[in-house]
Amino acid sequence: MEEVSTEVKISTHTTLDFFEGRKLCIMFFLAVVMVAGGMVTICLGTYQISIVEVYSIIATHLFSPDIVDSLDKLKNTIVWNIRFPRVIMAITVGIGLSVAGAIYQGCFRNPLVEPYILGVSSGAAFGAALGIVYPHIFFSIQLGAFLFALLSVFLAYTLARSRGQTPVVTLVLAGIIIGSIFSAFVSIMKYLSNDTQLREIVFWMMGGFYYTQWDDVRLTVPVVLISVAIMWFFGWKLNVLSMGDEEARALGVNPEIFKFIFIVLATLVTAVCVSSVGIVAWVGLMMPHAARLIQGPDNRFVIPTAALMGGVYIIFCDTLARTLTSAEIPIGIVTAIVGAPYLLYLLRSKEKEIFG
Amino acid sequence: MNGKPNNNRIGKLSSYFNSKKGFVLCVFIILFIVSIEGCSEQTGQVTTAATNSSTATSDSDEQYRYVTDMRGVQVKVPKDIQRIATIDDGFVEGVLTNLSEIDKIVSVGSIGLGSSSFKQSNITLNSGTNYTFSGGSNTICVVSPWLSNVSCTESSSGMTIINYEKLASANPNVLIIRVGDCSMGANDIENNNKKISTIESLGIPVIVLYSPNNYNNSGLETMRDEMRIIGQLFDKEEEAMVLADYLNNTEKMIVDRTRDIPEDEKVTALYLGLSSKARQSGGAGYVSGIDTPESYILETVADGKNAYQDTGSGKLLNAEQVLALDPDVIFLPTYSGYHPPIELQDSIYYQNMQELKAVKNKRIYSMPYTPRNCDRRLEYPLDLLIVAKGCYPDRFQDIKVSDFALKLYQDIYGVDLATAEKIRSAQYLDWTVESDF
Numbered sequence: 001m002e003e004v005s006t007e008v009k010i011s012t013h014t015t016l017d018f019f020e021g022r023k024l025c026i027m028f029f030l031a032v033v034m035v036a037g038g039m040v041t042i043c044l045g046t047y048q049i050s051i052v053e054v055y056s057i058i059a060t061h062l063f064s065p066d067i068v069d070s071l072d073k074l075k076n077t078i079v080w081n082i083r084f085p086r087v088i089m090a091i092t093v094g095i096g097l098s099v100a101g102a103i104y105q106g107c108f109r110n111p112l113v114e115p116y117i118l119g120v121s122s123g124a125a126f127g128a129a130l131g132i133v134y135p136h137i138f139f140s141i142q143l144g145a146f147l148f149a150l151l152s153v154f155l156a157y158t159l160a161r162s163r164g165q166t167p168v169v170t171l172v173l174a175g176i177i178i179g180s181i182f183s184a185f186v187s188i189m190k191y192l193s194n195d196t197q198l199r200e201i202v203f204w205m206m207g208g209f210y211y212t213q214w215d216d217v218r219l220t221v222p223v224v225l226i227s228v229a230i231m232w233f234f235g236w237k238l239n240v241l242s243m244g245d246e247e248a249r250a251l252g253v254n255p256e257i258f259k260f261i262f263i264v265l266a267t268l269v270t271a272v273c274v275s276s277v278g279i280v281a282w283v284g285l286m287m288p289h290a291a292r293l294i295q296g297p298d299n300r301f302v303i304p305t306a307a308l309m310g311g312v313y314i315i316f317c318d319t320l321a322r323t324l325t326s327a328e329i330p331i332g333i334v335t336a337i338v339g340a341p342y343l344l345y346l347l348r349s350k351e352k353e354i355f356g
Numbered sequence: 357m358n359g360k361p362n363n364n365r366i367g368k369l370s371s372y373f374n375s376k377k378g379f380v381l382c383v384f385i386i387l388f389i390v391s392i393e394g395c396s397e398q399t400g401q402v403t404t405a406a407t408n409s410s411t412a413t414s415d416s417d418e419q420y421r422y423v424t425d426m427r428g429v430q431v432k433v434p435k436d437i438q439r440i441a442t443i444d445d446g447f448v449e450g451v452l453t454n455l456s457e458i459d460k461i462v463s464v465g466s467i468g469l470g471s472s473s474f475k476q477s478n479i480t481l482n483s484g485t486n487y488t489f490s491g492g493s494n495t496i497c498v499v500s501p502w503l504s505n506v507s508c509t510e511s512s513s514g515m516t517i518i519n520y521e522k523l524a525s526a527n528p529n530v531l532i533i534r535v536g537d538c539s540m541g542a543n544d545i546e547n548n549n550k551k552i553s554t555i556e557s558l559g560i561p562v563i564v565l566y567s568p569n570n571y572n573n574s575g576l577e578t579m580r581d582e583m584r585i586i587g588q589l590f591d592k593e594e595e596a597m598v599l600a601d602y603l604n605n606t607e608k609m610i611v612d613r614t615r616d617i618p619e620d621e622k623v624t625a626l627y628l629g630l631s632s633k634a635r636q637s638g639g640a641g642y643v644s645g646i647d648t649p650e651s652y653i654l655e656t657v658a659d660g661k662n663a664y665q666d667t668g669s670g671k672l673l674n675a676e677q678v679l680a681l682d683p684d685v686i687f688l689p690t691y692s693g694y695h696p697p698i699e700l701q702d703s704i705y706y707q708n709m710q711e712l713k714a715v716k717n718k719r720i721y722s723m724p725y726t727p728r729n730c731d732r733r734l735e736y737p738l739d740l741l742i743v744a745k746g747c748y749p750d751r752f753q754d755i756k757v758s759d760f761a762l763k764l765y766q767d768i769y770g771v772d773l774a775t776a777e778k779i780r781s782a783q784y785l786d787w788t789v790e791s792d793f
Contacts, residue, residue: 046521073559074524081557082520135545142546194670196541196730203516210517211550328517 023301030308037315038087049075089212090318091311096224096273098310100266101284102302106238107262108168115270115284119179123152124274125205126182129189132200142275149271152178206330207278216276223272227265235300281332282339283310423588425563433561437529444534446496450734451586453769454599458500463507463526466539468728470504477693481702489694492725493782499769510539518551524558531560536567538728568649568732575652606737610744613751614659623747625654626663626683629691639672658744675708685746686714689723694784696722721746724783758788
């Protein structure tokens with residue numbers, strides 16, 4: 001009886017919170033910023049296309065696909081096939097990595113956890129390196145990265161599982177171990193590669209949206225958005241998990257099942273994002289913190305807020321990557337340069353909470 | 357009563373923006389504004405570029421020809437090509453120079469064609485003397501220095517990123533891509549296909565060439581096809597074939613002189629890419645396996661024997677492994693800069709190598725400087741000759757590589773003697789003059 005009454009109490013409390021105007025206003029504002037940012041970014045590029053032309057090309061594709069052939073082929077390709085998928089992909093990856101970060105931080109109850117904690121990045125890098133060094137055997141870099149990203153998490157989870165339970169500390173340690181092993185494998189690949197392949201491996205590991213095409217968007221967007229929606233739907237369960245396994249059980253939530261669901265979905269999202277654009281650092285660590293600072297600890301608000309902030313942040317970083325110099329900078333470098341000072345700020349401002 | 361709530365709101369607003377939450381929100385607003393600022397500036401730049409490049413064509417089919425590239429794809433190109441874009445590391449530019457079409461280049465795709473991108477080599481000898489080698493360059497940078505000012509579509513970081521919009525802004529009539537050069541690596545099939553299909557969707561005719569690096573156990577004969585296709589583009593196939601034959605004659609001459617060498621008299625040789633990066637990895641240098649174009653030159657043309665009998669290119673060996681191979685001759689190709697023989701003979705970091713036969717007998721030769729050395733360029737006969745003469749000096753006594761180089765540059769690039777000498781210096785081949793090689 002006690003358990004039931006507690007659950008009802010939480011649910012009532014959260015229902016009231018959800019309609020708290022200020023939080024919704026912030027989310028609405030961020031959504032507007034994200035969409036506006038995307039709309040501005042799509043007008044940006046080396047090739048001159050007026051804003052009117054950009055939007056008329058997009059409008060033609062969306063509302064009058066029959067007359068697409070009458071568009072200027074060059075401008076149509078640049079807007080519709082190069083810039084548009086890139087912007088969508090940037091937003092999607094920002095959303096995906098940020099939400100994955102929020103989920104991992106909630107599950108592991110650790111503020112320094114990021115989406116790559118279970119070795120996803122090392123596994124993906126190894127899969128990509130295989131595709132680069134042995135293109136005739138592992139024909140797709142993207143597929144290789146995706147499969148090995150999933151494999152690394154599967155191995156970490158299997159290693160950590162003991163007597164039907166998956167202790168958080170063991171899981172983190174298993175992730176570090178598997179990540180190290182795959183990092184060593186990546187080093188072997190680098191050793192075996194020639195100059196050009198080595199450049200490609202390093203280049204892939206720095207991340208970027210240079211090669212984004214509609215095929216990548218078609219694959220990534222549904223996976224990310226559906227997974228994020230599910231995770232958001234179960235956001236209140238993550239609140240319970242954040243209290244600890246014992247507390248979750250006491251409240252009638254089986255932590256193992258929900259931990260598994262959250263980790264699988266967050267990993268899937270991370271793997272899809274990383275396999276498409278390479279390793280983009282810091283987003284998954286920073287955005288959940290930023291969202292928590294604004295919205296408080298309730299994951300039902302943290303998840304969508306982190307998602308929107310992630311989308312805005314990646315658009316911003318991608319804009320910097322494309323405009324800071326005459327050449328393009330891999331986005332992983334930009335996110336790290338911008339993100340590191342932020343983490344420093346976070347550590348300084350929350351020093352007492354983190355270090356006691 | 358009316359004023360109180362307002363004051364409270366202002367107070368709340370002020371304290372909100374002083375809080376951490378407010379700080380984060382402010383940062384996001386600033387990020388957004390900065391992002392918009394960057395966009396508006398860029399849009400302005402773009403407008404100018406587009407004005408220059410918006411030349412519409414409404415030509416009939418009679419003004420086009422079809423050229424089959426090395427993919428086997430028939431590409432429709434204008435008969436009168438006036439604007440050429442390239443993505444390669446100098447080979448295409450070399451052929452275009454020979455065919456007098458080089459001045460039509462409006463866009464290049466390799467930072468290797470910019471004279472500022474080359475590394476200098478610093479060497480410290482046992483005596484404490486320091487040598488610095490600088491000023492080396494791609495031959496094309498000497499022949500057509502203006503190319504370094506042409507629009508370059510590759511990232512300045514050398515990360516093989518193509519700026520599609522920059523390429524489109526150059527408005528080329530045709531784009532010649534050489535797969536296998538650094539800017540489009542031979543093994544990067546998946547990304548290469550993506551790049552090519554994206555460029556083709558821009559409406560730019562794309563001619564794809566495959567350098568010898570694309571083939572296993574490759575010779576150099578595929579370069580002949582590359583030259584032929586470039587010739588066809590300008591209706592100069594015969595001239596291109598004359599060039600190919602001229603280059604091939606050196607190979608024939610060397611093969612004629614070395615074909616009767618008995619098996620037991622064959623010289624073992626090693627391409628040893630000395631590199632500071634190799635040393636950082638605990639290695640002595642990078643070597644080339646038996647399935648590489650380097651090995652083809654060594655074994656098939658010069659009739660020597662590759663001391664490294666494994667496969668693969670750029671394989672890192674440590675000092676013990678090199679000592680175990682103990683080749684008769686060592687050739688020093690470009691690896692992270694130029695490497696003179698004295699580096700292997702007397703530098704403080706190669707002391708372990710002093711017991712090598714080639715070092716003791718001073719049979720070490722530097723190869724011509726090849727910035728971004730994942731390609732095969734037009735001056736390849738020089739490579740053949742240095743390797744052949746290095747292996748069998750008695751058979752090539754009548755040929756001075758120093759003079760041969762000058763004649764080669766003059767013949768293939770049509771430059772005068774002074775420029776040919778500049779190219780030779782830029783290729784770090786002055787040692788051939790000093791040692792009367």
